[in-house]
Amino acid sequence: MTDSTNKKSYAVIVVGSGINSLVCAALLAQKGKPVLVLERNDRAGGCIRTEELFPGFTHELLSSWYPLFTSGAAYARLKDDLAAEGVEFLENGYTTGVVGSDGKGLALRHDVGDSIQRINGLQAGDGDAFGAMCSQLFERDAGLTFGLLGTEPYSRGLLGLLFSQWRKRRMDGMVQYGRESLESFRRWADRELKDDRVRGMMAPWVLHSGLGPDDACSALIGKLTFAAVVAGGMPVVKGGGQNLVRALCAIIEKAGGRIQLNTEVEEIVLDGQKARGVRAGGQVYEASHVVCNVTPPQLYGRLLPGAPEPVREQANAYRFGRGDMQIHLALDSMPNWSDPELLKVPLLHLSDSLEDVSMSVAQANNGLIPAKFTVAIGQPCSLDPSRAPEGKWILWMQMQDMPSKLRGDAAGKIDVPADGKWTEEVSKAVAERIIDQLEGVMPGLRQQIVGQKVLSPADLESINCNLVGGDPYSGICSPDQFFWMRPFAASNGARSHATPYKNVYHIGASTHPGPGLAGASGFMVAEQIR
Numbered sequence: 001m002t003d004s005t006n007k008k009s010y011a012v013i014v015v016g017s018g019i020n021s022l023v024c025a026a027l028l029a030q031k032g033k034p035v036l037v038l039e040r041n042d043r044a045g046g047c048i049r050t051e052e053l054f055p056g057f058t059h060e061l062l063s064s065w066y067p068l069f070t071s072g073a074a075y076a077r078l079k080d081d082l083a084a085e086g087v088e089f090l091e092n093g094y095t096t097g098v099v100g101s102d103g104k105g106l107a108l109r110h111d112v113g114d115s116i117q118r119i120n121g122l123q124a125g126d127g128d129a130f131g132a133m134c135s136q137l138f139e140r141d142a143g144l145t146f147g148l149l150g151t152e153p154y155s156r157g158l159l160g161l162l163f164s165q166w167r168k169r170r171m172d173g174m175v176q177y178g179r180e181s182l183e184s185f186r187r188w189a190d191r192e193l194k195d196d197r198v199r200g201m202m203a204p205w206v207l208h209s210g211l212g213p214d215d216a217c218s219a220l221i222g223k224l225t226f227a228a229v230v231a232g233g234m235p236v237v238k239g240g241g242q243n244l245v246r247a248l249c250a251i252i253e254k255a256g257g258r259i260q261l262n263t264e265v266e267e268i269v270l271d272g273q274k275a276r277g278v279r280a281g282g283q284v285y286e287a288s289h290v291v292c293n294v295t296p297p298q299l300y301g302r303l304l305p306g307a308p309e310p311v312r313e314q315a316n317a318y319r320f321g322r323g324d325m326q327i328h329l330a331l332d333s334m335p336n337w338s339d340p341e342l343l344k345v346p347l348l349h350l351s352d353s354l355e356d357v358s359m360s361v362a363q364a365n366n367g368l369i370p371a372k373f374t375v376a377i378g379q380p381c382s383l384d385p386s387r388a389p390e391g392k393w394i395l396w397m398q399m400q401d402m403p404s405k406l407r408g409d410a411a412g413k414i415d416v417p418a419d420g421k422w423t424e425e426v427s428k429a430v431a432e433r434i435i436d437q438l439e440g441v442m443p444g445l446r447q448q449i450v451g452q453k454v455l456s457p458a459d460l461e462s463i464n465c466n467l468v469g470g471d472p473y474s475g476i477c478s479p480d481q482f483f484w485m486r487p488f489a490a491s492n493g494a495r496s497h498a499t500p501y502k503n504v505y506h507i508g509a510s511t512h513p514g515p516g517l518a519g520a521s522g523f524m525v526a527e528q529i530r
Contacts, residue, residue: 008034008286009034009277009286009287009288010034010035010036010285010286010287010288011028011033011034011035011287011288011289012024012025012028012033012034012035012036012287012288012289012290012291012529013035013036013037013038013277013278013285013287013289013290013291014035014036014037014038014291014292014293015038015265015278015290015291015292015293015294015303016037016038016039016040016046016292016293016294016466016508017037017039017041017044017045017046017245017259017261017293018045018046018047018048018293018466018508018509019045019046019047019048019069019244019248019517019518019519019522020293020507020508020509020519020520020521020522021037021046021291021293021507021508021522022037022044022045022245022248022249022252022519022522023074023078023248023519023522023523023526024291024507024519024522024523024525024526025037025248025252025257025259025522026078026081026248026251026252026255026257027074027077027078027522027523027526027527028257028526028529029251029252029255029256029257030081030251030255031526032255032256033529034256034257035252035255035256035257035258036257036258036259036260036285036287037252037257037258037259037260038260038263038265038278038280038285039259039260039261039262039263040262040263040264040265040465041261041262042261042262043261044245044249044259044261045241045242045245046293046464046466047062047063047464047467047472047517048060048062048063048241048242048244048245048517049061049062049241049242049463050239050240050241050242050243053328053330053451053453054330054450054451056388056389056392057330057387057388057389057392057394057451058239058240058386058387058388058394059328059330059387059394059396059453060240060241060380060396061326061328061453061455061463062326062460062463062464062472063241063472063517064236064241064378064380064396065234065235065236065346065347065378065517066089066235066236066237066241066244066517067228067229067232067233067234067235068228068516068517068518068520069517069518069519070089070232070233070235071228071232071518072518072519072520072523073150073520073523074518074519074520074522074523075519077523078248078251081247081251082244082247082248082251085246085247085250085251086243086247087237087238087243087244087247088237088238089235089236089237089238090235090236090237090238090383090384091110091233091234091235091383092344092346092382092383093109093110093111093344094107094108094109094110094234094344094345094346094382095108095109095110095229095230095233095234095345095346095347096108096201096226096229096230096234096345096346096347096348096349097201097342097345097348097349098197098200098201098348098349098350098351099337099342099348099349099350099351099377099441100197100200100350100351100352100441101350101352101437101440101441102440103337103338103440103441104197104338104339105337105338105339105341105342105348105441106118106119106122106197106201107339107341107342107344107345107348108230108345110230110231110232110233110234111230112131112134112227112230112231113131115127115130115230116128116130116131119198122195122197122198123193123194123195123197123198125194126193126194126195126198129192129193130198130227133192133223133227134227134230134231137223137224137227138227138231141177143161143165144161144165144169144177145220145224147161147165148161148483148513149483149513149520150513150520152496152497152512152524152527152528153483153484153495153496153512154484154490154495154496154498158484180219180220181217181220182216182217182220182479183216183217183219183220184213184214184215184216184217184218184219185202185203185206185213185214185215185218185219185222185223185354186213186214186218186354186358187219188219188223189202189203189213189219189354196352196353196354196355197352197353199353199354200349200351200352200353200354200356200357201349201351202222202223202226203222203351203353203354203357203358203374204349204351204357204374204376204400205222205225205226205229206218206221206222206225206357207357207361207374207400207401208225208400209221209222209225209473209476209477209514209515210321210322210400210471210472210473210475210476210477210515211321211476211477211478212357212358212361212362212365213354213357213358213361214358214361214362215478216478216479217477217478217479217482221477229347234346234347234383235383236346236380236383236384238384238386239384239386239387240387263280263281264280264281265278265279265280265303266278266279266280266281266302266303267279267302267303267304267305268290268292268303268304268501268504269284270304270306270501273500273501273502274501274502274503275287275289275290275501275503275504277290278290278303288503289503289504289505289529290503290504290505291504291505291506291507291522291525291529292504292505292506292507292508293466293507293508293522294466294506294508294510295318295320295465295466295468295474295475295508295510296314296315296318296475296487296488296506296510297315297316297318297468298465298466299315299499299506300312300315300316300494301315301316304499304500304501304504307492307494307499307500308491308492308494308500310491310492311491311492311494311500314487314488314489314491314494315487315488317488318475318481318487318488318510319475319476319478319481320404320468320469320471320474320475320476321471321473321475321476322361322364322365322400322401322402322403322404322470322471323364323402323403323404323456323457323460323469323470323471324398324399324400324402324457324460324467324470324471324472325398325399325402325427325430325431325434325454325455325456325457325470326396326397326398326399326453326454326455326460327395327397327399327431327434327435327452327453327454327455328394328395328396328397328451328452328453328454328455329394329395329397329445329449329451329452330388330392330393330394330449330450330451330452331388331392331393331394331395331445331448331449331450332392332448332449332450333391333392333393333448334391334393335379335393335395335442335445335448336442336443336444336445337441337442338441343379343382344382345379345382346378346379346380346382346383347376347377347378347379348376348377349374349375349376349377350373350374350375350377350437350438350441351374351375356372356374357374357401359372360372360373360374360401361374361401363401363403363410364401364402364403365403366403366407367403367405367406367407367408367420368403368407368408368409368410369402369403369406369408369409369410369411369414369416369426369430369433370401370402370410371409371410371411372437373399373401373433373434373437374399374400374401375397375398375399375434375437375438376397376398376399376400377395377396377397377438378395378396378397378398379393379394379395379396380394380396381393381394392450393448397434397438398472399434400472402430402456402457402470403457404457404469404470404471405420405421405469406420406421406422406426407420411433413429414426414429414430414433421458422456422457422458422459426456427454427456427459428454430454430456431452431454456470457469457470457471458470460472466508466509466510472515473509473514473515474508474509474510474515475487475509475510475515477514477515482514483512483513484496484512486510486511486512486513486514487506487510487511494506496511496512497511497512497521497524497525497528505525505528505529507521507522507524507525508521512524
């Protein structure tokens with residue numbers, strides 16, 4: 001079959017339409033570059049997916065919270081344009097917290113000083129340890145940590161950053177930073193924190209990178225994520241994240257770009273060591289640059305099957321993490337928290353201790369449905385009452401301790417299929433176990449439920465092919481897959497956002513600086529394309 005060729009040529013084709021893709025396309029379109037975004041699904045947004053699951057209730061099926069975006073470079077550049085398109089980020093002065101299985105909880109405000117006092121109220125000295133942690137992260141180490149996260153790896157900028165930090169810290173200081181960065185969260189918490197509830201409040205934030213509290217680097221990632229939420233807030237988009245997607249698409253189109261849905265890219269068309277476009281539906285779309293928001297196995301398997309063998313081997317060895325389950329509940333009234341202040345918290349965790357978090361992670365890592373889950377409980381109505389009818393409520397729940405492939409049930413009560421695949425029956429049984437846990441802290445919850453939607457790890461992958469095995473972070477953030485080694489160590493020109501082909505770029509959660517809704521990799525690549 002002979003391909004027909006699209007008559008119009010583009011400066012940049014972006015494959016996929018997640019937040020990194022849309023940020024990249026918007027910035028390039030504003031530079032005057034003709035941009036085409038190709039999306040395989042019937043809607044743009046990637047992991048931003050807003051739906052009215054039940055009449056009058058607006059739910060975020062996947063991601064929901066935007067602290068990384070509102071504090072990042074992409075938002076700083078696009079803030080005025082997004083506001084002009086009607087995007088509004090909402091906060092309420094609260095950030096996160098914890099509730100134990102006994103129903104007792106702690107709510108934290110968007111204020112580090114106040115949070116120190118509240119944590120000290122649980123355990124004298126633990127609040128001070130949190131304050132010292134924040135001082136270290138946001139003062140002593142801020143230049144190096146945020147510099148590493150915000151700088152393109154393998155660039156002159158990174159060399160300049162490391163040299164300036166070496167002059168400031170000298171070798172002993174750099175080694176000390178490296179040691180602290182590799183430490184597990186358990187080792188840090190055992191040394192610095194005394195109270196199980198405080199440790200249980202902070203430990204779940206490690207899971208928001210695909211790690212567990214016993215993994216290397218989990219101290220740095222867990223502390224940084226928790227502290228950034230308390231210090232930076234936990235905003236949502238008014239009316240749902242799809243309004244952010246709509247606004248980014250409008251920015252792209254008003255600047256002359258195009259967004260084409262229901263178009264799956266089959267391969268990148270090469271001319272020697274350069275791409276001349278992509279093939280989709282038997283048609284070639286020509287472009288000077290191609291930017292791909294996909295996982296490494298997709299990029300070097302389906303799209304670039306002729307890439308150098310060492311690169312393909314590393315892509316095939318790329319490791320995805322545990323699965324995730326999302327449960328969305330529509331309630332006919334507000335939850336019956338024992339402490340009414342918990343109604344104000346955007347996102348808190350049901351967690352008793354670090355040990356419980358570690359146990360559920362270990363069980364999931366071994367293919368077992370955990371006997372007891374660490375539950376992230378989101379309350380978007382605490383920030384945006386428009387998400388539900390007056391007096392009603394939404395619970396957005398995420399369990400990041402799910403096995404991608406089932407081997408059994410740690411509690412010995414749920415039968416799993418011999419092939420290890422998630423089924424609707426298994427998903428329902430797991431959801432019942434989770435709601436049983438929630439009933440202990442929100443009495444009468446079952447009677448309040450007017451709508452329930454359960455998404456298993458398999459469901460997540462079916463919605464977004466980048467969520468392999470239901471991994472919401474498109475690859476675990478272990479030391480061999482983080483910072484300048486994300487997605488893998490440099491090989492044959494493939495490193496960070498670069499590929500073996502000089503006009504093909506790699507962005508998304510599988511690339512530096514990792515997962516989250518910051519749009520950072522899209523921003524970095526947009527800065528590189530001239």
